[in-house]
Amino acid sequence: MNITARQDTFRMVVDILSTLVEEARFNFEEDKLVIRVVDPSHVAMIHMEVDSAAFESWDVNETVLGLELAKISKLVQLAGAGDLILVNYNDAVGKVEFQVGEIERTIRPLDRQNMQEPKVPDLDTDISVSLSGAKFARALKAAEQVGDLVTFSIDQTRFSVNVTGESDAVNVSYDAGELQELNCTSPVKSQYSLQYLLPLAKKLEATVDTITARFGENYPLKLEFEFADGGAKVIYFLAPRVEGDV
Amino acid sequence: MNGGHTLGCNLRDLATPHQVELRDLSGQRVGIDAFLIAYQFITSLRARGEGQDGGPLRDSNGHPVSHLMGFLDRATVMVEAGIDPVFVFDGRPDELKMETLAGRKARKVAAREKWDEAVAAGDWATAQKLGSQIVSYTPEMVAETRRMLDLLGIANIEAPMEAEGAAAVRCARGEFSAVASQDWDTLLYGAPIMIRNLTSHGTKKFGRMVHAERIVLSELLENNGLTYEQLVDLGIMVGTDFHPGIKGIGPKTGLKLIREYGTIEEVCAAKEKEIPEKLEEIRKIFLNHPASDEPIPNFGMCDEKGLREMLVDGHDFSERRIGRALNRMEASGRLRSGGQTSLFDF
Numbered sequence: 113m114n115i116t117a118r119q120d121t122f123r124m125v126v127d128i129l130s131t132l133v134e135e136a137r138f139n140f141e142e143d144k145l146v147i148r149v150v151d152p153s154h155v156a157m158i159h160m161e162v163d164s165a166a167f168e169s170w171d172v173n174e175t176v177l178g179l180e181l182a183k184i185s186k187l188v189q190l191a192g193a194g195d196l197i198l199v200n201y202n203d204a205v206g207k208v209e210f211q212v213g214e215i216e217r218t219i220r221p222l223d224r225q226n227m228q229e230p231k232v233p234d235l236d237t238d239i240s241v242s243l244s245g246a247k248f249a250r251a252l253k254a255a256e257q258v259g260d261l262v263t264f265s266i267d268q269t270r271f272s273v274n275v276t277g278e279s280d281a282v283n284v285s286y287d288a289g290e291l292q293e294l295n296c297t298s299p300v301k302s303q304y305s306l307q308y309l310l311p312l313a314k315k316l317e318a319t320v321d322t323i324t325a326r327f328g329e330n331y332p333l334k335l336e337f338e339f340a341d342g343g344a345k346v347i348y349f350l351a352p353r354v355e356g357d358v
Numbered sequence: 359m360n361g362g363h364t365l366g367c368n369l370r371d372l373a374t375p376h377q378v379e380l381r382d383l384s385g386q387r388v389g390i391d392a393f394l395i396a397y398q399f400i401t402s403l404r405a406r407g408e409g410q411d412g413g414p415l416r417d418s419n420g421h422p423v424s425h426l427m428g429f430l431d432r433a434t435v436m437v438e439a440g441i442d443p444v445f446v447f448d449g450r451p452d453e454l455k456m457e458t459l460a461g462r463k464a465r466k467v468a469a470r471e472k473w474d475e476a477v478a479a480g481d482w483a484t485a486q487k488l489g490s491q492i493v494s495y496t497p498e499m500v501a502e503t504r505r506m507l508d509l510l511g512i513a514n515i516e517a518p519m520e521a522e523g524a525a526a527v528r529c530a531r532g533e534f535s536a537v538a539s540q541d542w543d544t545l546l547y548g549a550p551i552m553i554r555n556l557t558s559h560g561t562k563k564f565g566r567m568v569h570a571e572r573i574v575l576s577e578l579l580e581n582n583g584l585t586y587e588q589l590v591d592l593g594i595m596v597g598t599d600f601h602p603g604i605k606g607i608g609p610k611t612g613l614k615l616i617r618e619y620g621t622i623e624e625v626c627a628a629k630e631k632e633i634p635e636k637l638e639e640i641r642k643i644f645l646n647h648p649a650s651d652e653p654i655p656n657f658g659m660c661d662e663k664g665l666r667e668m669l670v671d672g673h674d675f676s677e678r679r680i681g682r683a684l685n686r687m688e689a690s691g692r693l694r695s696g697g698q699t700s701l702f703d704f
Binding site: 135150151152153154155156157222223233235305331332349350351352353354355 | 385691693694698699700701702
């Protein structure tokens with residue numbers, strides 16, 4: 113296997129996964145990279161597909177590599193956005209070689225057979241809202257000032273993000289006109305943990321033009337977005353918090 | 359299984375143990391020989407206070423709870439360290455082990471008689487000394503342990519025969535990164551990597567800190583100039599659960615002889631010893647030990663409500679004890695609280 117990626121693309125892949133897990137199984141398929149990870153408590157999941165066209169070069173026989181994200185993250189940070197990252201893997205050698213400029217780094221892949229490949233949950237909702245990564249991140253940063261849990265509510269005219277604490281409260285509302293899209297037939301709300309959402313939102317703030325959020329009443333949140341000029345598609349799933357014990 | 363007497367065959371002199379920290383095993387699935395550690399718990403967690411009989415710790419209904427306390431504590435410590443433990447319980451012993459087991463039982467009955475006498479006479483010091491010899495890990499206690507592990511969301515399986523044997527086979531297949539056992543037989547069953555003291559890591563024994571250690575089979579074979587088959591023959595000569603071994607041959611002599619002559623048959627021919635009875639059968643137990651092809655269940659989430667019902671309501675566990683265990687599970691993402699749902703609830 114031999115691929116070349118732009119640093120910003122590769123970094124985004126690693127950064128997004130790192131918000132949820134420490135290691136991931138990279139499935140290099142014939143014409144795309146597929147990664148699916150779930151956190152140990154099954155609260156959140158990421159399904160990511162990066163088309164071979166999003167890479168500068170792509171020469172792949174199907175390969176599965178378990179990689180420790182922190183190691184790659186540190187390496188990738190040594191390069192600039194436009195730099196190229198070469199990744200080479202030879203079955204016979206059993207090691208992944210990264211080349212970043214003058215740096216050559218060898219990483220032994222993790223033994224991934226114990227690693228679960230989660231099933232993507234089958235969620236059904238026709239309520240959705242689309243907004244920029246910047247708006248999404250700003251609303252969640254405001255929410256963080258008040259509490260750990262954020263409530264998303266939506267009706268036919270607006271989408272709101274709010275937190276009501278013991279003494280403080282915060283509300284961020286966007287009218288349909290301020291949003292890229294809003295589809296809602298009946299009002300719903302649902303609560304989610306910022307511990308999951310905020311690290312992700314911060315990664316998307318400056319890099320993603322459109323995030324589509326789908327949810328329902330006390331229902332999982334499904335965030336869809338793209339990067340690398342549409343070459344990389346991500347779906348982020350997050351289970352809700354509900355009142356009382358589950 | 360037994361706490362006090364020789365366990366399997368002692369290969370310590372041949373091994374080069376490497377100290378490991380629990381975090382070194384983070385992210386690894388480790389098969390754990392459950393019976394051995396159960397005996398560690400029930401022999402160490404005993405009623406040894408003033409005027410107590412040295413038996414297992416009991417709840418207010420007189421029900422033994424040492425095994426549950428031990429497993430709860432050590433299993434959650436492992437999970438907190440990022441280890442994915444899979445507890446393996448013994449199945450039906452091989453016929454050849456019956457003699458060993460009968461011997462252990464006879465010793466237990468004899469100890470029990472002395473213990474009864476001591477208790478009747480109010481001789482608590484003697485009773486407490488004998489306590490470790492009279493405790494048993496009964497099928498009922500096994501069932502309770504497995505139920506508790508289920509509630510913790512920790513995988514546990516029953517071996518067709520020997521727990522360390524099945525775990526070793528699965529480890530050789532790549533299903534476990536290592537087998538945790540105190541029993542050196544684990545290596546005879548072909549475990550590529552064995553961890554000793556995993557469950558007692560960080561505790562004190564005779565005033566010294568116990569450290570987990572890794573023993574690598576290939577390294578042991580290479581350092582001693584043995585093939586795996588020769589190691590098994592050496593083990594059989596020295597004595598295993600299935601045969602007392604050849605009289606007059608200890609680990610050192612045995613190693614020298616097997617290196618010189620290659621097999622038990624040749625050693626016996628050269629030294630005019632009698633070849634152990636049923637040698638082929640015994641070899642087969644080690645070289646070809648049964649293990650199921652069933653996949654190992656994945657770990658699940660901890661059921662706090664069920665665990666509290668079983669341990670706090672059912673067996674008088676203190677809030678401190680259960681709280682400590684639940685905190686460890688929560689810290690490792692194995693317990694959801696505060697109304698957090700899972701994606702798979704939908």
